[in-house]
Amino acid sequence: MSFHFWLSKISSGATYMDALHHDVMVALMRLSTGVDREFREGYDTLLHKVERIFRAEERWMEEIGFPELKHHREQHASILSDLLHGRARIAGGDTQFGRHIIENLLPEWLLLHSSTMDSALARELRVATLAH
Secondary structure, X not given: OOHHHHHXXXXXXXXXXXXXXXXXXHHHHHHHHOOHHHHHHHHHHHHHHHHHHHHHHHHHHHHHOOOOHHHHHHHHHHHHHHHHHHHHHHHOOOHHHHHHHHHHHXXXXXXXXXXXXXXXXXXXXXXXXXXX
């Protein structure tokens, strides 16, 4: 499936969260069309963007006392572990493995995660904003 498909499916309803997700999807699109010699650097850039999103989401969850914080963090840690494993394989020259991650694994994970965990977080953030 195209990245435009993925991009249209990851809206959480929270503008600031969606902007971060959009940034990652744009990085995924760029990386998917890049040449192998630039792939490692681009993958590291993508990894930093993903880590930045996760830190932001976890900070928001802490601020509002989100009940699913532990589970949400576990999901973040699990995909980060996969991405770091991919980084090691890419460093060893296996860009095909890295391309599989960015073309399949990460977009599919983002779709599931954003439609479940992030949409629940977005709802709670809206409620918390209205309560203040």
